Amino acid sequence: MADALILPLTPACADALAPFGTIIGRASGAPEIPIDYYRGAVRVSVPAPFVSESAVDITLAAMDPRPLEVRYMERHFQHTQAFIPLGGKPFVAVMAPPGEGDLPDLSAARAFLFNGSAGFQMHIGTWHEFPFALQPDTDLIVILSRQTGADLRAKDPATEEAHGPDLDKKDIAARTGRLIRVDLPANLSQPSE
Template identity: 55%
Template sequence: MSETEHLKIRVETPTAEALKPFGVVLGRDESVAPLPIDLYEGRVKVRRAGKFVSDDKTEMTVCTLQRRPYIAEYMERHTEHTQAFVPLGSKPFVALFAPPNEEALPDLKEIRAFLFDGSAGFMMHRGTWHEFPFAVLDDTDLLVILRSEATEGLKSDNVIGNEAVGPDLEKRDMAARFGVKIELEL
């Protein structure tokens, strides 16, 4: 069996512009005009950060992350809904993305990683390839908003040959598909 190559990806600071191919930041953005809602004498400003899309049962799960090596073995996507990661408790996390495409696998040349400082979350476009976020600190809680069938697709009876496939889930093993593991450099 051949040795697996490590593809090194430098972790970047997330900006709205850098994240644009993958989705939108979920946090305060003064460039987005508030809606014309004038309750509470203007003390509450409501802005739409982005449009969450789901045409089926949607759920909010809380995932508690422990630190693991910054090596992405998998990438997955959901073509029927957006997905959001929102930090609880202001702990930082690292997220890895590749833009949506029409191919069966992500484009390795387009992969980017970002260190979120815990002050804002992120909502991906439909079809954005990603690995589940990496904790920088143990016991990092993330609110994850997604379709229920995507969560169900990750259960062990749907995992075949180290990959999972469901009605709105394609989770691919990067070593098996490309002979690489993606190593993140902080």
């Protein structure tokens, strides 16, 4: 049985997320591009420049709540993956900063609460688990490298770990003896299973 590492929830904001990535939304703090075709009715900014060494897919993740436990974490070497909510539903993302080691620094892992008004884009190498829905039928747009999909499909059937040119997905619980859990406040409780 893995020892539990309990992470408190941190509200997602530009400063808190900076070691891991960038907020995608009005709260990003990105300056507006000085282009005015619509007399101020349309304002455009670039909160995060997307980087990818291969073709990119825009996918839709339709999510339902699942236990707030992180057994696997992954990182990407060739792209800056992004998650953008649709419908304004809250979700949780667990991340650890990029590092040189073979495993994430679990002492630096954080759990972020996104209220559904903004998404995020991770720095290359940021360790993460796929976001957790807090409500049924939570939709996220996921922008990712097509190489990641190929790397995930080639997972090891015994360990369910996956490795490839863009992906390093590891069973953190098996490798460290620690299972990460998110401390969800009662006012955010997930529906009963």
